[in-house]
Amino acid sequence: MRSFIVYVLVLSVDFVAFCVLDDRLSRWSDQGNATACLCWQWVATGIRWVLLSGVVYWANTGSSVVLKRWLTTHCLLGSLFKTGQFVLLGNYPLGTAWRWLSNVLAAASATLFWEFSCPDKTDGSNGKQKTQKARVLFQRVILLYRPDYLLLMGAFIFLTLAVLCEMFIPFYTGRVIDILQSQYQWNEFVTAILFMGLFSLGSSISAGCRGGLFMCAINSFTFRVKIMLFRALMNQEIGFYETTKTGDLTSRLSTDTNLMARAVALNVNVILRRFIKTLGMLSLMLSLSWKLTLLMLMETPITGLLQNIYNTFYQKLSKDVQDSIARANDAAEEAVSGIRTVRGFNTERSESRRYNDRLMDTHNLKNRRDTVRAVYLLVRRITEVGMKVAMLLYGRLIIQSGQMSTGNLVSFILYQSDLADSIRSLIYSFGDMLNSVGAAGKVFEYLDRKPEVSTEGNLQPDSLEGRVQFQNLTFSYPTRRDQKVLTDFSLELKPGQMTALVGPSGGGKTTCVSLLERFYQAQEGEILLDGQPLQTYQHKYLHRKVAMVGQEPVLFSGSVKDNITYGLGKCDLQRVQDAARKANAHGFISQLEKGYDTDVGERGGLLSGGQKQRIAIARALIREPQVLILDEVTSCLDTESEQAVQQALASCPNQTLLVVAHRLKTIERADQIVVIDNGAVIEKGTHKELMEKQGSYYRLKERLFTDS
Template identity: 80%
Template sequence: MHVVGVFILAVCVDVIICVVDHRFAYIKCDQAISYTNVLREWVASGIRWLILQGVITFARNGSSRVLQRWVTSHCLLGPIFFTGHIVMLGSFELEKSCVWLLNLLAAATACLFWEMSWPDKSYQSNGEKRRQTARALFKRVILLYRPDYILLFGAFVFLSLAVLCEMFIPFYTGQVIDILKSQYQWNDFLTAILFMGFFSLGSSFSAGCRGGLFMCAINSFTCRVRVKLFRSLVSQEIGFYETTKTGDLSCRLSTDTNLMARAVALNVNVLLRTFIKTLGMLSLMVSLSWKLTVLMLMETPITGLLQNIYDTFYQKLVQEVQNSIARANDAAEEAVSGIRTVRGFRTEKSESRRYDDRLMDTHNLKTKRDTVRAVYLLVRRLTEVGMKVAMLYYGRLIIQSGEMSTGNLVSFILYQSDLADNIRTLIYIFGDMLNSVSAAGKVIEYLDRKPEVSTEGTLQPDVLKGHVQFQNLTFSYPTRPDQKVLKDFSLELKPGQMTALVGSSGGGKTTCVGLLERFYQAQEGEILLDGQPLQNYQHKYLHMKVAMVGQEPVLFSGSVKDNITYGLGECSLQRVQEAARKANAHGFISQLEKGYDTDVGERGGLLSGGQKQRIAIARALIREPQVLILDEVTSCLDTESEQMVQKALASCPNQTLLVVAHRLKTIERADQIVVIDNGTVIEKGTHKELMERQGSYYRLSERLFTDS
């Protein structure tokens, strides 16, 4: 049960005990019976303490140190106050309900203040750890702002000028009121008005320059961090994207980078401006009336206590809202990216409901967050009103005593209004900075994350034969670490030969392709290319020499030529056309409206599956790779295109070719056929040899292979 709920329950129980005991009555004690009442008061308080301790222990299913402190303080304050009154004054004449209420508020306030200022060690260690983390993140954000230091320095200069000008406006306002109230002097009045206008103009001009420079710094920071974050994300291994939602990544790129920018530029702006104004106004207020200044400062601990309680709940809700927005973005991304599947299975309504549920979760969390903020603002405004009433009352008494003028009181009130806001801002800004820095935590985590599949190799030989060896590989996917996809897997791919991987679905064929492409890193064993481990090769060099065409080709928005030359930079049209001819793509590309400059649409949506497949094959062939991987690429091709591709591949006699296919016509030409099942090699040989054995390959050919 929550601490607040248990506190309310304990208060209700205490009210019932006191009503039963008839202790809310008006009591008048004289000297004769006072000491008997003192004893009775202590005994009754002890009984209340035992009952309330039992209530909080039972309701919390254990002890709560905050509530225990409150119960002890609440039960002891009454008899202590009663005893002191009797001993010092000899009588007691006060309504006990008022005493009970004052005890309740005093004990609760003291315990909360104690808990916020000196928390228990069990909580203190966690709090200190969070503060250390926040400080480290804040330093990282400041370092990321390094290219914008000139803009920030200029903004801080104008910030100081704006603050200095703002501080003198209330002072001259009071001077004008005193001049108008006394015997009117035109020269004094004109001087005060001129100074007011000068400081107002200077404040406005400096504030505008300050805001403009800060906004420039924020925009520059946001763009730079987004580019760095995107560069870091696209450098991660494939397994990272299998365990991380797309909506989460898009939320970090869009929302959290903006919060990071606020952490320094806006929050430090407000912090410095408020701190400088607070010091200046305090000195001016003390010169006007030190008594009213002391009274006004009594509001500070109350405001700090309220802000600490508010930050505890609000920051947690803000983080939950960010996570909920990421989940909603993920649901929308999945539905939009798979719109054909959604339309094909008529699940538009269910996807809309799923997205609506995610949005409702976000809405409910935002409502809860805003409710907490509304309650906090209400209590804070009530505190402000109470302080203003007290200040006006004592201000009237000071004016009547002749210690200050009416104009000085007006200046003091104007300063007090600004100072109260500044103190609340100083307290609030630390919580908001913590919130902003916490949003930066995930971004910096992604910025610092090193890919589990290393891309730091340096080997770039001038001649590469393409001899590939899989040596005793054991591999599990990051999403299924307990399920071994490959088990002590060994295989050799020789230059100038075509190797075909066959087997039932889930046997490990595509996994071999992913490991050869360095999408993943095997837990045991290694893959050698010309006798060197794959991780020793330079990343760009390796993927120029080892090219793959997947069973689901991915094209990017842009022209046909851009997709064929993807990652190569500038290539001649003649070279692009030659690769397209080898993939039997030149014919349909020439018939397009703009030929090779035709836009393929988002993800190649303006082309058919077979057309996308041929462009993907051309994208691989234009690189002239030494090792070529074809993963089910002929499934979308017609017979003519397949023959053209086979002819193009046959024209490269020294190339190492690895094919994953289900078509018998494609496989039977292979120099080596490898049958994989449950992550191990169970048969290998030529088509003729394996058919003569009448083993797994023979049974598989009868069941799965079709000859169109």
């Protein structure tokens, strides 16, 4: 209520002051002294602003930012309006009350424009930080374009030539019209047509060269960034992939890298081209008619407000659409990669419904985004038509007064249409560039991410004994930080011995294998290899000396030979065949259509489970590792293959062997059996010793271990 009273008081005081000062203004106008009248108008503006500011301060509402803006705009617009009338029309057709009311409405409109385009933010520091972050990201994107600077420089040169040529086409179009309206001069007509054709040809050639060079720069940049991002993703620890969805990663690789390229090569291209063109057209339009130019510029604040509102909503909806597409891709990838499970559990319809729901979300978001665009285009078209009607009406008056020719008016209208597009394109491209920089931030987030499991060790001893010590390990997975899988875990693996890890599921056996392979980093404790922490060894050296064969081996599309030599580079065929013989895989490989050159299919889908496992064993044995880890590798092997593998392992007496198995025959041969439960060592010893104790191992024998 108090605010309402203050607003009424402010308006009352202002109306009285406006009428009193306007009376003096009318006297000057009646005397025909337009210059003195205009000066008095600005003096009255200052007096009214002081009075209104005093009332607001006295009412103790001076902290209202919107009210301050309205007061300032309300006082200034009257003088600006009358100055424009004096310049364009030379008279003041409105009465006192109508002029005051027009000032109020105009001030309200300007205040709303100010609020939408430059809103006051309570989190000013956050806004400043976001702007600074966008600037830093933009600079980083520009630096990544460094190898393409020659292409970009050439593109900018052709850009300038294309803009300069394009600007003179409307000028000579109007020139041709004026020539045809006057007494026909053949030489002047041919000259105008010739220049118009040359400028058109030059603009086309330069625009084509500019586009080609920019596209070359974009393709080169996208290629480099994708390689950098993929390499950074490959260096991340396993826990990173457990907490990050595959759809997000593929979206960064496929979509965001392309948006990064647009940040400079496309948006900066558009911004510079439109900026140069806008300046050139404004100068030509001022030379044709400065009055029409001032009238035309009245459209710019309205266009800027509409574009700003549109960018705010459209970019937010576009981001939501991208996230929705990533979720839909993730659902489709999960269903396709797990098609055997989907088919086995008869969940085809439920997976189709899930994918349909994700697509429906994307569809709804796209509809909302396109609706916003349709409304924006409608309002923009109405604004354009209104401005063109006003220009034609005022242009008719100027032509009748002899201040402008018909051809010049045609040229001006052509420039005005192109200038409006340039201004809108400038505003849109700037917003789109910020959106592209936001996508670059997501890419740089992965590029700058340091893996939690370090791979920066450099230790590469000439010989390795293979003694492994787990010292007081405490570990929990990144996805379940509050659940400890290992607690104060200690164990030693000796060279030349086979150690078998046994125990119920979830006890920590596979976790020990994963830690030894450096897939994760323990929160407490460390693992020593020959007395040195694992993280001090060079990454490639460590994974050549410590090899693992998992329970579900993964093969890659390619030949059998490529999968056996995976990560080693070139190996002679004899070495590959020796490793395959040790894994009892040479026999079935030789029977394949192309032998070792046979394609195994995507993820090894053309081979059986046992064949894939034997190839995976050969892939490990060809490295001649000092520490070999076998995690349930004999689960898919027949008795003959299992015996062949065991014989091959027995031929390496100095090798440290760690086995996780549920087959009693495999476990009985172990030099050391370690029973693990709840992340701790319960028992350890040979098979005979543990059976005599009749403890946990004895009870597990009948319950878990089988001979088949």
